[in-house]
Amino acid sequence: MKKSEKVLLGIFAFLFFAIVGGGGLTYAFRNYMAIRNENDSLRDRLAEMNLAISQGADWAAKHGWLEEHCPNFTSRQEASSKLLEMIAGEADKIGLSIGGKEFLDEVRVLGPDGLPVEESLGYFDKAAVKITLAGVPEKSFYAWLHALQKPQSFLGITRMQINPSGSNKSINAEVEFTQFYREKSTPKVSKVN
Known part of the structure; x- marks a missing residue:
């Protein structure tokens, strides 16, 4: 080389x-x-x-409390009617007159198969009612809201619109209440031989 x-x-x-x-x-x-x-x-x-x-023991205790306190209804219609009864009952105690009542349907996202998408379902079911009040005293209105909204009852105000009515500290209001619950299944009837 x-x-x-x-x-x-x-x-x-x-x-x-x-x-x-x-x-x-x-x-x-x-x-x-x-x-x-x-x-x-x-x-x-x-x-x-x-x-x-x-944290397992803490979460087990929280789950136990949730199972014990979360309301159970067989259908959204039952939950809506109980919610309306509770709202009307508290309004009667305070002396408020409810003008309009409207049940609100839950909007569920549907998948390509026509069934609700799992992510939109969540852990709780919910029933909602929209209440309209006209010319109610401001102090009574807030006392009514305070009496209704309690975390233990899984009831909350999800939307509220307040306008002054122009006289004696009275207001016109539109309030949406939402009741969170878990839908319990109805027992199946079976034929006994």
Whole structure:
């Protein structure tokens, strides 16, 4: 072999090892970083799981309270009628006259199969009623709202619009109440032989 061939062979060998070695190092570095990121995510997941396990008794107690206190109705119509009875009863106690009552239908997102999408269902079912009041005393109105809205009853005000009526601190109002509940299934009747 000539000296120039040896030099060219040396340069070729150097370039070959530089390219192959550089590619190998790049591949190894990418794999190392992927494994490192996966270890970090697994470490975070393990910390979340340990936290969830340590809080298990608290969440079990909260679930027990929820099962004990959450209202159960067989249908949205039953829940709506009970909600309206409760609202009207509290209004009668305070002496408010309810002008308009309207049951509101729950808007559910339907999937391509025509069934409600699971994400839109949530944990609770809900019934809503819109109440219209005209010319009611402001103080009585707020006492009525305070008497109705209690976390223990799973009842809340989801929308409210108040306008002054122009005389004696009286107001016109439109209030939407929502009752959250869990729909209990009706027992199936079976034939006994």
